[in-house]
Amino acid sequence: MPELSKIEEISQGVVAGDRRSIARAITIIENDAPEAKTLISKIYSHTGKAHIIGLTGPSGSGKSTLIEKIVREYRRRGKSVGVVAVDPTSPFTGGAFLGDRIRMQELSTDEGVFIRSMATRNYPGGIAKATRDAVKILDAAGKDIVIVETVGAGQSEVEIIKVAETIVVIHAPGLGDDIQAIKAGLMEIADIFVVNKADRENAEKAITDIQAMLQLNTKEKAWKPPVLKTVALTGEGVPQLIEKLEEHRTFLKREKIGEKSLLRAETELVEAIKEKAVNSIIEELKREGKFQETLQKIMAKEIDPSSAAEKLLHSKFKKAK
Numbered sequence: 001m002p003e004l005s006k007i008e009e010i011s012q013g014v015v016a017g018d019r020r021s022i023a024r025a026i027t028i029i030e031n032d033a034p035e036a037k038t039l040i041s042k043i044y045s046h047t048g049k050a051h052i053i054g055l056t057g058p059s060g061s062g063k064s065t066l067i068e069k070i071v072r073e074y075r076r077r078g079k080s081v082g083v084v085a086v087d088p089t090s091p092f093t094g095g096a097f098l099g100d101r102i103r104m105q106e107l108s109t110d111e112g113v114f115i116r117s118m119a120t121r122n123y124p125g126g127i128a129k130a131t132r133d134a135v136k137i138l139d140a141a142g143k144d145i146v147i148v149e150t151v152g153a154g155q156s157e158v159e160i161i162k163v164a165e166t167i168v169v170i171h172a173p174g175l176g177d178d179i180q181a182i183k184a185g186l187m188e189i190a191d192i193f194v195v196n197k198a199d200r201e202n203a204e205k206a207i208t209d210i211q212a213m214l215q216l217n218t219k220e221k222a223w224k225p226p227v228l229k230t231v232a233l234t235g236e237g238v239p240q241l242i243e244k245l246e247e248h249r250t251f252l253k254r255e256k257i258g259e260k261s262l263l264r265a266e267t268e269l270v271e272a273i274k275e276k277a278v279n280s281i282i283e284e285l286k287r288e289g290k291f292q293e294t295l296q297k298i299m300a301k302e303i304d305p306s307s308a309a310e311k312l313l314h315s316k317f318k319k320a321k
């Protein structure tokens, strides 16, 4: 485990944009060691400058391919980019065709690009937290743009809102055909819709389906999510997508504190309080011997764990149920 002076050195390296330090910092946060907290607290004041973009959608819709083209377009525009891919099939790590993988590798030799995949293991603090912290590191490292790729399945679609300012939901024709492939939760959180594989037939139908679904949503919104089409293979439609991303960023800035950043800050604070509160209560119960005592009672089937927890908490906070 790196000691404090090492953490200091790494965090200074991160803030200076040093690649090796960024890589080491992400490894530390992945392990969720006590050093990770120190590291994040040291770099935190340097965060908040990057435009954090979440890209989500069904597997095979072309997220990774599109990200590669988005990165190239941003590079052409002189912006530095970080990518965090939370996708088990990401070509950033493997599991893709050789051609895709070679293009990604080319990209990662560019000094202005940092790509990290978080796909291959379990994270002690949870994948959402590890992703969030990796994004903070890339942000603190001075990347103008940070892109997070997640598969729109399971919990991740709801988690992405805790990480990204601008959420792009991708769909493609031929993925279970109908728009049901985009879950209701995703429709709600999308800032921009992209129908990729516009070179395929049925792309137009996917677009009109999404538009119809958006019309059903009668809630008056200050930002109306546009529906764009792309061909990630050729890069067609990518400059238009970047324009919309920039427009959304400007919109967020104009609104000063967007609903989303408030929600993000709130979620993080609630989670941090929960973690600390739970740990300190358990520590105290252990110190008082009540924890061990109750464990024995549970083992002896004198009480079930849930009732035992209620009792313990009741003795601690009189008002707790």
Ligand SMILES: Nc1nc2c(ncn2[C@@H]2O[C@H](COP(=O)(O)OP(=O)(O)O)[C@@H](O)[C@H]2O)c(=O)[nH]1
Pocket: 057, 058, 059, 060, 061, 062, 063, 064, 065, 066, 087, 089, 090, 091, 096, 196, 197, 198, 199, 200, 230, 231, 232, 233, 234
């Ligand atoms: N025809 C066509 N194929 C595409 C397009 N974009 C991506 N693909 C292919 O779709 C497959 C899945 O792409 P990938 O980027 O890995 O999707 P992901 O799982 O969403 O990240 C790959 O074989 C890509 O080459 C596109 O615009 N048109």
Ligand SMILES: [Mg+2]
Pocket: 063, 064, 065, 087, 089, 090, 091, 149
């Ligand atoms: Mg992918």
